[in-house]
Amino acid sequence: MRPKSSGKCQFCNEIISKSAMKRHLKDCTKRKEIIQQRLENKKIWQKRCQFYLVKIQAMHNKNYWIYLDIKETATLKDLDAFLRELWLDCCGHLSQFIIKNVYYLSKEALDDIMNDMYLVLVDKQPQMKSINVQVKNVFKVGTKFTYEYDLGSTTTLEGFVHETRPGTSKEDNIQLLARNTLLKTSCVECSTRKAQYLCIECLTEFGNRILLCPQHADEHGCGTKNLTKILNSPRFGVCGYY
Ligand SMILES: [Zn+2]
Ligand SMILES: [Zn+2]
Numbered sequence: 675m676r677p678k679s680s681g682k683c684q685f686c687n688e689i690i691s692k693s694a695m696k697r698h699l700k701d702c703t704k705r706k707e708i709i710q711q712r713l714e715n716k717k718i719w720q721k722r723c724q725f726y727l728v729k730i731q732a733m734h735n736k737n738y739w740i741y742l743d744i745k746e747t748a749t750l751k752d753l754d755a756f757l758r759e760l761w762l763d764c765c766g767h768l769s770q771f772i773i774k775n776v777y778y779l780s781k782e783a784l785d786d787i788m789n790d791m792y793l794v795l796v797d798k799q800p801q802m803k804s805i806n807v808q809v810k811n812v813f814k815v816g817t818k819f820t821y822e823y824d825l826g827s828t829t830t831l832e833g834f835v836h837e838t839r840p841g842t843s844k845e846d847n848i849q850l851l852a853r854n855t856l857l858k859t860s861c862v863e864c865s866t867r868k869a870q871y872l873c874i875e876c877l878t879e880f881g882n883r884i885l886l887c888p889q890h891a892d893e894h895g896c897g898t899k900n901l902t903k904i905l906n907s908p909r910f911g912v913c914g915y916y
């Protein structure tokens with residue numbers, strides 16, 4: 675049997691299976707209280723606004739997933755920055771969102787493309803727009819989207835807009851509601867203990883993902899300076915992400 679992915683609710687800290695998390699976020703008493711308190715707090719000036727409940731997961735390893743609340747006035751650029759910070763950024767690669775066949779790119783990427791003559795010769799150009807767009811202009815309940823970080827060794831994410839909730843303008847633009855816990859992988863040497871380290875030398879020199887328990891990490895031939903702690907990210911071990 676494949677191990678089941680689970681994650682932590684950021685409000686009550688409960689560990690919930692991936693399949694039950696969306697339901698939990700709806701029912702979580704702590705979350706309901708917090709949302710209610712914000713809506714009732716009239717002392718500070720604030721406007722009502724909508725938040726989108728969005729699930730994002732790695733396309734090729736769905737054990738990496740998060741749930742976010744995203745304010746309607748937040749931009750795709752804000753989401754891009756959030757995903758880089760949480761999960762992806764190794765050396766500032768380009769990234770893009772694809773929503774209903776429209777590509778949303780940073781200004782740098784758009785400039786690059788405009789300067790590229792070859793695109794002028796292609797008649798079926800994809801539609802390209804700026805990433806500086808508010809999510810309310812591109813998200814609806816039911817919207818699916820793709821996000822690609824680094825167009826060389828690409829890490830691809832897929833997103834889904836589940837529902838909306840009322841909120842206030844004072845809240846953070848993007849809020850992490852739940853995140854997967856790291857799935858246990860076994861040490862390649864003993865296959866009994868939990869792996870905690872990756873050997874960078876084996877990865878970069880030979881393309882081997884050698885995951886090791888602490889004991890076998892100590893004994894590993896490449897030396898301890900080449901070992902790095904396993905990180906909870908779909909980009910772990912890709913390019914410079916380690
Ligand atoms: Zn909870
Ligand atoms: Zn990189």
Ligand SMILES: [Zn+2]
Nearest residue numbers: 861864887890
């Ligand atoms: Zn071991």
Ligand SMILES: [Zn+2]
Nearest residue numbers: 873875876896
């Ligand atoms: Zn090694």
